[in-house]
Amino acid sequence: MEFQIEVRHSRSEARVGRLRTPHGEIETPAFVAVATRATVKALSPADLRAVGVQVLIGNTYHLYLRPGPEVVAELGGLHGFSGWDGPWMTDSGGFQVFSLGAGKVHGVGKIASIFPGDDPPRPTGPSLVQLTEEGARFRSVVDGAWVFFSPEEVIRAQRLLGADIILPLDECTSPFHDRAYTQAAMERTHRWAERALQAFRETRGLGPNPDQVLFGIVQGGAYQDLRRRSARVIAQLGFPGFAIGGSLGRSKEDMLRVIEWTVAELPEEKPRHLLGIGGVEDILEAVRRGIDTFDCAAPTRMARNGSLLTPSEEGFRLNIKNARFRRDGRPIDEGCDCPTCRTHSRAFLHHLLRTGELAYFRLATLHNLRFMVRLLGAIRGAIVQGRPLAKEELRESLVAQEGRE
Amino acid sequence: MEFQIEVRHSRSEARVGRLRTPHGEIETPAFVAVATRATVKALSPADLRAVGVQVLIGNTYHLYLRPGPEVVAELGGLHGFSGWDGPWMTDSGGFQVFSLGAGKVHGVGKIASIFPGDDPPRPTGPSLVQLTEEGARFRSVVDGAWVFFSPEEVIRAQRLLGADIILPLDECTSPFHDRAYTQAAMERTHRWAERALQAFRETRGLGPNPDQVLFGIVQGGAYQDLRRRSARVIAQLGFPGFAIGGSLGRSKEDMLRVIEWTVAELPEEKPRHLLGIGGVEDILEAVRRGIDTFDCAAPTRMARNGSLLTPSEEGFRLNIKNARFRRDGRPIDEGCDCPTCRTHSRAFLHHLLRTGELAYFRLATLHNLRFMVRLLGAIRGAIVQGRPLAKEELRESLVAQEGRE
Helix, strand or coil: CEEEEEEECCCCCCEEEEEEECCEEEEECEEEEECCCCCCCCCCHHHHHHCCCCCEEEEHHHHHHCCCHHHHHHCCHHHHHHCCCCCEEEECCHHHHHHHHHHHHHCCCCCCCCCCCCCCCCCCCCCCEEECCCCEEEECCCCCCEEEECHHHHHHHHHHHCCCEECCCCCCCCCCCCHHHHHHHHHHHHHHHHHHHHHHHHCCCCCCCCCCEECEEECCCCCHHHHHHHHHHHHHCCCCCEEECCCCCCCHHHHHHHHHHHHHHCCCCCCEEECCCCCHHHHHHHHHCCCCEEECCHHHHHHHHCEEECCCCHHHEEECCCHHHCCCCCCCCCCCCCHHHHHCCHHHHHHHHHCCCCHHHHHHHHHHHHHHHHHHHHHHHHHHHCCCCCHHHHHHHHHHHHHHC | CEEEEEEECCCCCCEEEEEEECCEEEEECEEEEECCCCCCCCCCHHHHHHCCCCCEEEEHHHHHHCCCHHHHHHCCHHHHHHCCCCCEEEECCHHHHHHHHHHHHHCCCCCCCCCCCCCCCCCCCCCCEEECCCCEEEECCCCCCEEEECHHHHHHHHHHHCCCEECCCCCCCCCCCCHHHHHHHHHHHHHHHHHHHHHHHHCCCCCCCCCCEECEEECCCCCHHHHHHHHHHHHHCCCCCEEECCCCCCCHHHHHHHHHHHHHHCCCCCCEEECCCCCHHHHHHHHHCCCCEEECCHHHHHHHHCEEECCCCHHHEEECCCHHHCCCCCCCCCCCCCHHHHHCCHHHHHHHHHCCCCHHHHHHHHHHHHHHHHHHHHHHHHHHHCCCCCHHHHHHHHHHHHHHC
């Protein structure tokens, strides 16, 4: 893997770069499409190429349970198994340590911003995770059996899955964990990172992709000193790239501060991935602070729920379920060149979603991913041209693409 | 519309023909893909073109409820609304007279072959249909409101939907209706056919497709004299083509006899459609008896359930859910040129279906429809070359396509 910064933004920490992986190049800043179980929901690899997606991220926890890393390896790793032969990343299962553990007990997601005040909301269920120094014991969401994830086992599994960029097991803390817990978890994550690096060296040659690389994950919650310390410790371990994980605080502002503290301590010449974030404004603000890649299930999940991305609406989205679209013969977005907008009206999509037709999910997902691809393209354009990375500027540049079709 | 018979089979009543519609030609014998609500489930129009589908059939009853024929007309009729600009047919709602009425009370489908003996099985629910000379009153499956379908209203709706080939309202009887009821229903269907023709003439110019044609529907259950009489009466009304509807008896043998009686009374030079039948062997036997087109939801529904069509398996299908496919790196069918077989393994499809991934439904449907297209292509080839229209012969010709790829 090689990362090359090509243009630095004159007005912010943003940069345009090129990340060379064993399965192709990624122009950054880039959106990484979420393919938890080796498929972007409702799409095929040809669909992903058609809308310009550059890279996918699978999930080690989910693929471990089904179909199992050995099966994937036997069928050519994620590239051969899924038919997506471009760049792949895999997340380590560290997010599931949180989402199936403290996330349930604390009743929260990655950012607790929807909950005002300081009291944690109610639990959504008992923890399905037992954490020790050795690793994380998970209750399988498939059959209830216990599965043990050590840093070493997670590396072995990802060697077999064969993604181009893999991640070490970490503990993603909750916004409602206190400072002492967050610090202890961070220190354990650092010890796990060293064990992961060791296991990564020892398993060289295992699996279908000998040139895969291991990025480090920075933790430390929303505490400035912890985040800075975590970034320095992880950077010193010599990873070729970094991911920012864990609790990003209780608000968007917290999240942006966490990014600033972390990026300030990371080596400039290496790529920086922000895990699980992908709102239009979040991406914009994070790019301004030096983030290179993002993954997030929101654009594809929103598509399935009827929320379609377009620069011409307030909040960058419209709800296609709305009765006002019943007879609307226009495409979702006049300026969009995706297969859905080139062929179908809002009225037809409204009809498909209202009647529960399967065709809807693909057409909507194609559009939302194309929007993300165009958004990141517009962001790269603004960086290269030294234009402001501002919401209204970007909106105009996406709408202006209409004329160019 | 124009129908031209190009080659007659030397060994049976089969013929290869060409049906010219306002939106393109159909090479017959042809399989008509079912698009009940203006979409083939899980596919886009581009997908349908990619696998060689020639013609779709929508359903007047379902489209009447949602989004309504006025909305479809406003958006360019079925062609403009759906994005499928090739030939369209619409069924009249007559099948729903049966499936929501006597079909529920008698607890049966189109052919009662699964029930040995003469006693009707148990009801599956109360009838949602009230029939009078004037028409059929339906309880809407969407909101429970009553909807009235007269022969005239069904023509008006289909004028607005704008399919190339439309059908009159008929009463599809149950295999467990007695002779007296079947005869009375048939005679009413004949009166409705005359009213439909009258309404069709009176609505010329309404809707987006002025060149659409109205086929006649033959009823008469599994009674020889009734079927023959119905075919003669409907033929004399001067329809440019015919559909065989209604109860096809209590076994496959009954069905084939019904086809023979009916075809014998229909004018040779006009096209013949068999409503709702699409099993591999059924198609073969029906083509041998002079049927030109078929529609059936089974190939697409089977795909969604895991049943994938291939000439190399007994019964022409395999169940991809089966554990034996977990590590099977081969395509569904080595000889198939569909997008799914060109890219994906049985193991990947097995994984997608087992984990409930939406991408599965499209990939499976693409394959099964491509199989139907290839099957009908092989049937046309056998007719032209004077080869036997037999199951094993056809299986060999489909498997032999492997070498040609």
